[in-house]
Amino acid sequence: MSESQDTFFGINRLATDDDDFDTRLDALLAWEGVSNTDVQQRVEAILRDVQERGDAALIEATNRFDRVSVSNMAELTIPAQRLAEAFTGLPEAQREALSRAAERIRTYHEHQKPESWHYTEADGTVLGQQVVPLDRAGIYVPGGKAAYPSSVLMNAIPAHVAGVGEIIMVVPMPDGVLNELVLAAAHLAGVDRVFALGGAQAVAALAYGTQTVPRVDKIVGPGNIYVATAKRAVFGQVGIDMIAGPSEILVVSDGETAVDWLAMDLFSQAEHDEDAQAILVSWDGAHLDGVEEAIGRLLPTLERAEIVRQSLSRRGALIRCRDREEALALVNRVAPEHLELSVADPETWLPGVRHAGAIFMGRYTAEALGDYCAGPNHVLPTSGTARFSSPLGVPDFQKRSSLIHCSAAGASTLGETASVLARGEALTAHARSAEYRIRK
Structure with missing residues (x-):
C-alpha cells in the first residue's frame, strides 16, 4: 500500500x-452549482436538436454518448416483461431486500397523501381545494456502473402513491449495460414505460416529447452536471424537483x-x-x-x-x-x-x-x-x-386547484368588496363584472 x-x-x-x-x-460551505458556459452551450445544442428532430436526435446522441449502435427507438424501449424478468431473476436476498424497502417507502408516503376539502359559509358560498395528480411524470435514473435502484424507489413510488396517470423512466445504458436491480426496482415501483436514454437528450425527450417518448409534466431524479443543466433549462416547459x-x-x-x-x-x-x-x-x-x-x-x-x-x-x-x-x-x-x-x-x-x-x-x-x-x-x-425546500414526496406529484362556488347572496356581498378594490386599481371591467351580481 x-x-x-x-x-x-x-x-x-x-x-x-x-x-x-x-x-x-x-x-x-460555498458551492457553486451552476455549470460553466461550455456545458451550457453543449446542453442547449442537444435540447434544440431533440426538440427539432425528435427520435432521430435521440438515437444519434445515445449512440455517441453511451457508445452503443442502435438504429431505432424500439432498441431503446424496455418492455414491462423485461422489468418483471429482472425482478424474478434477482438473487433471493436482493429480491427480498428490494421488496421490503419498497413496502416501507410506500407505507410512509401513503401517510403524505393530501385530501381535497371544502367548507360552506353562512350565506351558502362554498370554498375549498381540489387535489389532483399529475397526468404524467418523468423519472431520471443514473445508469451503468453508477446505478441506484434506491433512487428508482424513492422517485417512482411517491408518484405512484400520488395517483400519477403514467410514470415514464429514463435510464442510460453506457456500453449497452443495463443494471438488473434498477430494472427490478422499476417493476416494483409501478413504472409504466422505460427508455434506455440518458444525459441531456433524455431530459429533452421528457420535456418536449418525441415521436416515441411522451412529454411529461414533471421531471425528477438525480444526474450529472449535464442532466442538472438540462433540467434547469427546461424548467417552465415542465416542472422539476430540484437542482441537487x-x-x-x-x-x-x-x-x-x-x-x-x-x-x-x-x-x-x-x-x-x-x-x-x-x-x-x-x-x-x-x-x-x-x-x-x-x-x-x-x-x-x-x-x-x-x-x-x-x-x-x-x-x-x-x-x-x-x-x-x-x-x-x-x-x-x-x-x-x-x-x-x-x-x-x-x-x-x-x-x-x-x-x-x-x-x-x-x-x-x-x-x-x-x-x-x-x-x-x-x-x-x-x-x-x-x-426553503422540502424532501421529495407525494405532494410533488399533485396539483391543487382552488374551489369557489358563490351563492347569490355571497356573490352580492363579495361583489361590493371586489368592486371597491377593482376601481381602486382602475380595472373597471373587473368592477363591473362583480357589480352585475350585486343585489339591488
Whole structure:
C-alpha cells in the first residue's frame, strides 16, 4: 500500500471561538452549482436538436454518448416483461431486500397523501381545494456502473402513491449495460414505460416529447452536471424537483456516541464523490480528537478510500462549539441535507431545528438507513436549500386547484368588496363584472 493510500492528510478542524471561524466555515460551505458556459452551450445544442428532430436526435446522441449502435427507438424501449424478468431473476436476498424497502417507502408516503376539502359559509358560498395528480411524470435514473435502484424507489413510488396517470423512466445504458436491480426496482415501483436514454437528450425527450417518448409534466431524479443543466433549462416547459448539489451530512454529537460509528457515518456521505460534505459538531474537544483518530484508522479499510480522503480534506470538518445552543445555531446556518442528532433525548432538540432536509434522531439511527429502507424519501434539498425546500414526496406529484362556488347572496356581498378594490386599481371591467351580481 502506497503512502497516499495509507496516510490520512487531515480533516479541517474549526472552533467557533476562532477569530477566522466564520470565514473558514463560509469557504467550506460555498458551492457553486451552476455549470460553466461550455456545458451550457453543449446542453442547449442537444435540447434544440431533440426538440427539432425528435427520435432521430435521440438515437444519434445515445449512440455517441453511451457508445452503443442502435438504429431505432424500439432498441431503446424496455418492455414491462423485461422489468418483471429482472425482478424474478434477482438473487433471493436482493429480491427480498428490494421488496421490503419498497413496502416501507410506500407505507410512509401513503401517510403524505393530501385530501381535497371544502367548507360552506353562512350565506351558502362554498370554498375549498381540489387535489389532483399529475397526468404524467418523468423519472431520471443514473445508469451503468453508477446505478441506484434506491433512487428508482424513492422517485417512482411517491408518484405512484400520488395517483400519477403514467410514470415514464429514463435510464442510460453506457456500453449497452443495463443494471438488473434498477430494472427490478422499476417493476416494483409501478413504472409504466422505460427508455434506455440518458444525459441531456433524455431530459429533452421528457420535456418536449418525441415521436416515441411522451412529454411529461414533471421531471425528477438525480444526474450529472449535464442532466442538472438540462433540467434547469427546461424548467417552465415542465416542472422539476430540484437542482441537487453534492451530498451532505451534519452530525451533532454530545460526546457519548462511539467514535467509530461517527467516523463511518461521515464516510457514508464522503464516499459519494469528492465534492460531498461531512461535518461533525460537538462541544467535547476530546471527543472530536477521538473521532479524528478513528477517521485516520478506519479510512484505509474503505473501498472508496481515496474519494473519502479528498472529500474530507476539501469540504469535511470537525467543529468544536461552546454548547448545545451554539450547535443548534450551526445546524440552522448550514441547513444540511442530512442531520444526525447523535445525542441523548434528541426529541428535545426538534423545536430548535428549523432547517434540515431529513433529521436522524438518536445514536442508533444511521443516515444510511434513510438512504435505502427507513421509509422517508432520500431525495432531499442540498446546498442550504433546506431553508426553503422540502424532501421529495407525494405532494410533488399533485396539483391543487382552488374551489369557489358563490351563492347569490355571497356573490352580492363579495361583489361590493371586489368592486371597491377593482376601481381602486382602475380595472373597471373587473368592477363591473362583480357589480352585475350585486343585489339591488
